[in-house]
Amino acid sequence: MKTKFARESYTVNTEVVLPNDTNNIGNLFGGKLMQWMDITSAIAAQRHCNRVVVTASINSVSFDNPIKQNSVVTLEAKVSRAFNTSMEVVIDVHVEDAVTGAKTKCNEAIFTFVAIDQNGAPLPVPEMVPETEEEKKRFAGALRRRQLSLLLAGRIKADDASELKALFVKE
Numbered sequence: 001m002k003t004k005f006a007r008e009s010y011t012v013n014t015e016v017v018l019p020n021d022t023n024n025i026g027n028l029f030g031g032k033l034m035q036w037m038d039i040t041s042a043i044a045a046q047r048h049c050n051r052v053v054v055t056a057s058i059n060s061v062s063f064d065n066p067i068k069q070n071s072v073v074t075l076e077a078k079v080s081r082a083f084n085t086s087m088e089v090v091i092d093v094h095v096e097d098a099v100t101g102a103k104t105k106c107n108e109a110i111f112t113f114v115a116i117d118q119n120g121a122p123l124p125v126p127e128m129v130p131e132t133e134e135e136k137k138r139f140a141g142a143l144r145r146r147q148l149s150l151l152l153a154g155r156i157k158a159d160d161a162s163e164l165k166a167l168f169v170k171e
């Protein structure tokens with residue numbers, strides 16, 4: 001299976017906040033943003049493995065700033081690490097000033113996708129090689145985040161979360 005670089009497993013999506021996307025104080029609904037983030041990051045994961053993918057988990061979602069109606073929203077999703085059948089995707093959301101074009105970061109989230117076959121069974125995915133400093137940092141942190149997600153989902157025991165434990169236990 002061909003190894004891929006992070007820059008190949010990447011996608012950018014631009015949306016405009018229309019009246020139907022807002023709550024009664026004129027800000028973008030969190031659920032609408034989640035939908036955009038899910039679709040955009042699924043495309044990045046799909047580009048990585050060239051398979052159908054499903055969302056296995058959503059972690060570390062932060063809604064840092066409200067996004068006003070008419071805003072131009074840019075969603076940038078990149079696979080940060082591939083495991084056996086799963087891939088972690090980090091998505092950054094920016095709001096663009098219509099006049100200056102300046103971008104302000106508003107949200108971030110971390111998704112895990114699993115590649116599946118026609119029967120819904122997980123399939124192996126290619127390895128992912130990080131290149132930039134930021135990609136390397138996110139690659140390294142992905143193992144810890146995976147352990148946390150699996151621990152919270154009851155899929156592993158605390159004793160098996162070695163990367164997580166290392167954060168708390170001093171030698």
Ligand SMILES: CC(C)(COP(=O)(O)OP(=O)(O)OC[C@H]1O[C@@H](n2cnc3c(N)ncnc32)[C@H](O)[C@@H]1OP(=O)(O)O)[C@@H](O)C(=O)NCCC(=O)NCCS
Pocket residue numbers: 054055056057083084085086087112114116120121122146149150153155
């Ligand atoms: C995701 C899914 C395919 C996993 O199937 P499964 O039979 O549990 O398969 P496995 O136990 O082999 O897990 C497959 C991979 O998912 C990962 N995974 C499962 N749950 C996870 C979680 N909560 N967080 C992170 N990774 C998770 C496993 O670690 C494994 O990764 P790896 O192969 O890279 O080690 C299955 O649970 C599913 O189809 N879920 C519904 C997906 C869906 O419909 N999403 C849309 C939202 S409604």
